[in-house]
Amino acid sequence: MTLIAVLDYGIGNLRSAQKALEHVGADARLTADPALIRDAAGVVLPGVGALGRCMQALRAAGLDAITEEVIDAGVPFLGICVGMQMLFERSEESPDERGLGILPGAVRRLPDGVKRPQMQWNLLERRGDPPLLAQAPDPAWAYFVHSYSADTEDELVTSTCDYGGPVVASVGRGNLWATQFHPEKSGRTGLAVLRAFVDAAEEGRA
Amino acid sequence: MDLYPAIDLRGGKVVQLTQGDFDRERIHGDDPVAVARAFVDAGAQWIHTVDLDAARTGEPLNRRLIAAIAGSVDVPVQAGGGVRSLEDAAELADAGVARVVMGTAAMESPELVEAIAARQPVALGLDVRGREVAVKGWQEGSGTDIADALRRLENVGASAVVVTQIAVEGLMGGPDLEGLAEVLRSTSLDVIASGGVGSLDDLIALDDLVVDGRHLAGAIVGTAIYEGRVPVDEAIRSLAGNPA
Numbered sequence: 001m002t003l004i005a006v007l008d009y010g011i012g013n014l015r016s017a018q019k020a021l022e023h024v025g026a027d028a029r030l031t032a033d034p035a036l037i038r039d040a041a042g043v044v045l046p047g048v049g050a051l052g053r054c055m056q057a058l059r060a061a062g063l064d065a066i067t068e069e070v071i072d073a074g075v076p077f078l079g080i081c082v083g084m085q086m087l088f089e090r091s092e093e094s095p096d097e098r099g100l101g102i103l104p105g106a107v108r109r110l111p112d113g114v115k116r117p118q119m120q121w122n123l124l125e126r127r128g129d130p131p132l133l134a135q136a137p138d139p140a141w142a143y144f145v146h147s148y149s150a151d152t153e154d155e156l157v158t159s160t161c162d163y164g165g166p167v168v169a170s171v172g173r174g175n176l177w178a179t180q181f182h183p184e185k186s187g188r189t190g191l192a193v194l195r196a197f198v199d200a201a202e203e204g205r206a
Numbered sequence: 207m208d209l210y211p212a213i214d215l216r217g218g219k220v221v222q223l224t225q226g227d228f229d230r231e232r233i234h235g236d237d238p239v240a241v242a243r244a245f246v247d248a249g250a251q252w253i254h255t256v257d258l259d260a261a262r263t264g265e266p267l268n269r270r271l272i273a274a275i276a277g278s279v280d281v282p283v284q285a286g287g288g289v290r291s292l293e294d295a296a297e298l299a300d301a302g303v304a305r306v307v308m309g310t311a312a313m314e315s316p317e318l319v320e321a322i323a324a325r326q327p328v329a330l331g332l333d334v335r336g337r338e339v340a341v342k343g344w345q346e347g348s349g350t351d352i353a354d355a356l357r358r359l360e361n362v363g364a365s366a367v368v369v370t371q372i373a374v375e376g377l378m379g380g381p382d383l384e385g386l387a388e389v390l391r392s393t394s395l396d397v398i399a400s401g402g403v404g405s406l407d408d409l410i411a412l413d414d415l416v417v418d419g420r421h422l423a424g425a426i427v428g429t430a431i432y433e434g435r436v437p438v439d440e441a442i443r444s445l446a447g448n449p450a
Contacts, residue, residue, distance in 0.1 A: 016302045020280050049325065115396070119305070119327055119365050120423075121208065121251050141251070143282055145304065145327060185282045185304065187251060 001027035002202045005040035007083075008032050009061035011054055017046045017080060020184035024195040032061050042201030043070050046184075047082025051107065051148070052094030054082045064100060071102055074175045076201040078194075084171065084178035085148060093148050103171065103178075105152030114164035116147040122161040124169050124181075124189070130158035131200065132170055132177045136192040142169065142181035143190070149180060175200075207413045207421060209441050210254035210284065210398065211245040212428035213238050213275065215268035217259065222429045224376035226333070226344035228262065234432045242275040242283075245431075248438035253283045254368075254400075254426045260288020261309070262343035273301030286331050286368070287343075295322040307331040307368055310341040313348050313355065316362045323363030329398070330359055330367040334385070344372055352385075356393040366396035366423060376429050378404025380411075387417050396423035403427045405435055406444055413445050 006018050008030040021028035021044065028044075029036060037043060045067060047054045058064050071077050079087050088099045091107035099107070110116050124140040126133055133140060144161065150168040160166040161181075170179045177197060183190035214221055216231065220238050224230040235241060242253050255275060259267040266288050276283040276298075285298050286307030295306045309331035312319045322328050332355055333340045339348045339355045348355075356367065369389050371382040381402035389397050399422050403409055412425045430436040 012296075012300045013302045015277055016280075019277060023280065115365070117327065117365060143251070143304075145282075182282075185280060187246070187281050190280055 001025065002042065002198050003040045004028045004042045004044060004198060004201060005037045006030050006044045006046065007037070007058075007063050007067070009057045009063050011057050012048055014046050016184045017044060020191065020194055021198065024191055024198050026198045026201075032063060034062075034066055037066055037070065040075070041204065042076040042078065042197060043067075044078045044080065045083035045086070046080045047084075047086060049082065050093060051082050051085050051091045051099075052097040055086055055094065055097045055099065058086065067100060068102060071176055076197060077176050078197050079178035080184070081146060081180060081182055084180055085150065087176070087178055088150055088152065091148060102176070103152060103156060103173065105150060107148045108151045109148055110146075110167070111164050117145050118147070118163045118167070119145045122163065122169075122181075124159045124161060125166070126159050127157050130170065130172055132158055132172055132179070132193055132196060135196045136189045140189040142179075142183070142186040144169075144181045146180055207445050208252055208424040209250060209409070209438065209445060210252045210424050210426040211250050211431055211438055212254045212256065212400075212426050213241055214256045214258055214428060215271055218268060218271060221258065222376055222432055223258070226340075226372050226375055228258070230376070232432070238271050239274050239278050242279050245438050246279045246281050249442040250438050251281050251442075252424065253279060253281060255283060255285045257285070257287030258343065261286070262345065264288050264290060266294065269297065272298065272303065276302035284329065291318070292322060295326060295328070299326045305329050305365070309333060312359060312362070312364075313339060313341055313350065316359055319359065319362040319364060328364045330364045330395070331370070332356070332367055333370040333372055335372045340372060352389065353392045356389065360393055360395070364395060366398055367393060368398045368400055368426065370426075371401040374402030375400070377402065378430050378433065378435065380404060380408050383411060383415055386412070386415060386422065390415070390417035390420050390422070398422065398424035398426060400426035403430050403436060405430065406441060409436060409441055410444055
């Protein structure tokens with residue numbers, strides 16, 4: 001079975017992500033152990049709640065450096081929700097807390113005039129033919145809960161959803177995939193995303 | 207409009223009450239996780255759970271089962287009944303519950319909703335008998351009119367309001383469309399209707415309800431699903447804009 005490390009840095013509920021990965025056939029472990037993380041075929045960074053608190057917890061657990069390390073090493077990597085937002089340089093949610101800066105751009109508050117958070121199922125609009133959604137149904141519905149979204153270079157965006165205009169739903173660059181939606185709570189679409197990720201990890205590429 | 211199949215729990219069993227009356231209970235099995243999985247397999251995009259014991263007494267007797275459901279399905283789970291403190295809400299969030307529903311506590315302490323909503327998604331749960339909001343697992347009236355309650359709770363950070371019409375709950379005689387229209391007029395929050403659905407036509411009537419361009423965000427259906435009148439897969443296919 002493909003070993004997937006789900007980074008455990010002491011924030012709430014990570015079991016859903018772990019269980020969903022197990023559901024698609026991975027040997028998913030919640031871990032903060034650098035040896036196990038380096039050993040894994042794929043690494044998942046979940047995140048819920050406030051970005052500042054997640055960043056602090058990630059640093060306190062010593063997992064910020066290893067996140068950069070495995071991404072640089074080309075290991076298939078999946079950021080989920082705040083786990084995606086932390087990959088960027090900064091966020092309006094926590095101006096004093098720097099992001100990991102692995103991806104260019106910032107995380108901005110959803111525009112005025114829409115309800116915050118966006119908490120609903122929404123339709124994914126693919127940009128190109130992202131491997132992340134290669135196995136997803138069409139139309140692909142996904143579950144979102146967020147008040148902030150990524151503002152980044154167009155070529156990184158692999159899907160959007162419509163919420164008072166296009167909102168970045170997923171990004172990708174080589175081995176690095178990330179979703180604003182929650183694949184572990186997105187039914188068939190979500191399982192298809194996780195399955196594609198585990199497949200990529202198994203093949204040693206993404 | 208999203209369908210929220212309901213799993214109401216009492217003493218560890220899946221039950222449905224009629225008009226919120228604990229003496230008029232039908233038992234639909236003792237494996238809530240299997241029930242939840244079956245709903246999701248049929249296409250449900252949400253699961254709505256209620257801890258009836260906790261709603262009535264504050265004792266969260268079914269919380270472990272709700273946690274088990276949240277940990278077992280790959281769609282968001284909403285949980286109500288006895289959510290009356292930061293700790294209650296945090297425990298449910300840690301178990302993977304996507305949104306907690308606060309009724310009695312919201313009526314008694316909007317500040318508490320505000321504090322919880324700053325950390326995790328919250329829906330208000332307003333159960334109404336006529337126009338009066340009921341509390342304590344529907345055992346008591348609050349003396350507050352629904353429109354007043356909605357006004358008071360408009361800006362506490364809740365993302366939705368679940369409105370349950372006690373008079374029609376569990377009877378499958380059709381939802382209170384007029385009451386729901388007034389709720390849509392009285393709040394800008396997402397409105398999730400609960401109570402009275404007895405057929406696919408009832409569900410479609412809820413889906414078609416529009417007030418000032420606004421639709422219901424969801425419908426909670428319990429009894430009609432368990433009685434076989436509203437199959438989950440057919441229901442989802444018949445609703446507009448759904449992940450069917």
